[in-house]
Amino acid sequence: MTTKEIVEKLGLKALNEYEEREITGVFVSDMISDVMAGAKSGNLWLTIQTHKSIVSAANLVDSSAIIISGGKEVPKETADLASKYMIAVLLSDLTTFELVGKLYKLGLGQ
């Protein structure tokens, strides 16, 4: 499954221009250290964090996209940095719990 397919299936709002990627799995965490230690290349990262450091971490671990749950407002500098790296920052009004359920139903696990 690709980032574009996930955007369509979950009704996500893309905040920036991004490169289409194959999604290799899902990683859920609000801690950057956790992501750097555990996320795999191509993973979709679910978080409630919006600070631009999430983009630096996502780029370092080669995340395919970041989904920010809970209808959070995202600073422009976060979206701008994501555009530079062409990593999708995707927004959802759903909670992380609801999103995980939907992603699991779509067949995306770890």
Place this chain on the structure above:
Amino acid sequence: MTGCQHRWDMDNIKFGFLVFERCFHCHDLRTFFTENAPPAIGDEYREGDCHWYCAENAQTFSFDLRCTECGHIETFHDLMGLLHCTGCIPECRIDIMQKTLEAEKTWLVVAFGFLPREEGKPYPEEKIDILTDYFNQRRDTSRSRIKVVSYDLINDISMCRGELIHDIGMLSEEKVTNRKSLF
């Protein structure tokens, strides 16, 4: 081990805290990693002529890299963290290098050793190369690459407003230009 084309994997991961301490008296900065509960920001204690206070702390982790082919372990207990350059010092060597590499879709990351370090002493080059290899081995390098460099290339560390890729200041909306240097 000789001749092995190492394939690195993270090993011996320990979650803990990165602590920044500064001395009221001499203004020296020192940082350390602890797996125990960190001091609260502002906590103070005396040590000889120095009067240290906790200036910042953040959740972080330490790790080693282990070669999955030959089992060789490279320790990174001396790595404080990795920093994203914000281009805060226009003539900084890091920023100049970053702008050149960006054209090749290579993203620059700055490796920091714990402070203080002997003045001008870089983070060991062989470890820098291993970190670069590790981050590239785990990514799709047909899209982009990572280049790790040592923090001694920063022109003036006390002016650096780069962002450590840590759980630090995650709720801050402060602009880079308004931010105080961590160092």
